[in-house]
Amino acid sequence: MDVRWRQVMVEIIESSVQPDARLLDMATGTADVALLLHKQMPQAQIVGLDPSNNMLDVGRTKTAHTDHIHLQQADAQQFAKLFGPNHFDGATMAFGIRNVPDRNKALCEIHQVLKDQARFCILEFSEPDDSFGIMGQMARWFIRNAVPTVGAILSGAPREYWHLQNSIQQFPSPKEFGHILESLACAGEKAFRLDEIRHLNFGSVQIYSLVALKQSAVDAKMEHGETA
Template structure:
C-alpha cells in the first residue's frame, strides 16, 4: 500500500506540481517555434527521451502508420519506383521503418518491386544529422535521402510527384498548419477518376476526450504533466518540453483537425483538399492517425 502510494506520488503528483510551476516560468513558446532550430537543442537525446517517455509505444504507433499508408505493401506494387515524402522527419524513424517495410515485403514477394525513394525533410539540421547516421547504420542510404526543408514551403519539390507522404508528431510544431497542408497537397499525386491518389498519414497527439474513461484520464494526466516534466529533466531544455504540453492542449480536436484538412483553401493555383478516409485512435485517444487522400475540388 505504501509503495503504491509512493509510486503514484512520484509518477503523478510530483510532476503535476512541477508542471504547474514550470508552466508559470516558461509561459511563452520558444521564439523559434515552427523553425525547427528548437529541436537542434535536443537532437542528440531526442530518440532516448522519446522512447523513455512513450515507454517504447511510439515505435508501434509509427508502424501502424507505415502499414496503413502503404496499404500493407500494396503501395510498392507498380511499374515505377515508389516516391515517399516524410515531413518533419526528425531523426528519420518513419523513413527507416518505411524502407524496412519495403525490404520485408520485397523479400516476400515473388517478382521484385521497382524500388523506393524516400525523401525525409526537416528544418532542424541537427535532427537531420542524427537521422543520417541512423540511415547509414541501417544500410539504407540507397533508399532514403534526408534534406533540410520546411513543410510550409516545399519550393524545391515538384507538384503531383509523391505516391505517399507521412508526418509523425510534426504538424503540431507548425504554426501555419493550413499553409503546410496546402504545400503537402500540392506535391502529392491527386485522386482523379480511376487514378488513385497518394496516401497521406499524419500521426499527432491530442488530449483524450471523456469517452476514453479512466484510461483516457490517465493518458491526459500523463501527457499534460508527466511527459513535459520528465522531458524537461531528461533533455535539459525545459522551455521546449513545457511547450510540448501547451502545443498538445492547443492542438485542434480530431474532429476539428479532420475538418481543417477537408476544407483547405489553397489559392487559385492549387484547388483541392484532402478527403479524410479514417481517423484511427491510438493509446486511449491520446494519439490519432489521420489517413487522407488529396483530391481536386
C-alpha cells in the same frame, strides 16, 4: 515516443502504394519514420525533409547504409518547388504538424507534391476527450502533468517538455482537426478526403489518414483522352 504508433502509420501507407513508390516523410527529424518506411518497403524511394540540420545530421548517420533514403533541409511551409506537382505516391508526417506556424500553408504544399489519390498520413498527439472514459482521463492527466515533469527530469531539458505539453493542449481536438483537414481548400479546390481518424493510446495519439484530391490532374488526363 512509441515506435508502434509510427509502425501503424507505415502499414497504412504500405497498403495503399506500390512497393517502389516515391514517398515523402515531412518533419522527418532523425529519420525514424523514413527508416521504418524503408524497412517495410525496401524498393521505395524515400525523401525525408526537415528544417533542422542538426536532426538531419543524426538521420544521415542512421540512414548511411541505404541510398533509398534521401534527407534534405526544407520547411513544410515552403518546399513544393523543390519537387514540382504530382511527384509523390504517398506521404507521412509524424509529430510535426503541431509545430508548424502556418499549418494550412504546409498542408497545401504537401498536397501540391502529391499525386491524385496519394495517401497522406499525419500522426499527432491530442488531449483525449471524455469519450475515452477513465483511461482517456488518465492519459490526459499524464500529458498535462507527467510529460513535462518526468520528461524534464529524464532529459534535463525542461523547457522542451513544457512546450510539448503546451502545444498538445493548444492543438485542435481530433474532431476539429479532422474538420480542418476535410474542409481545406488549396488553390480553390478541396484538397483531401479524410478516410479515417485512428485513435491510439486512449485517444492521446491520432493517425489522420487522408487521400489527396487533384481535380486538375484528373482534368489534364481527360484532356489527353485518358479515362479518369
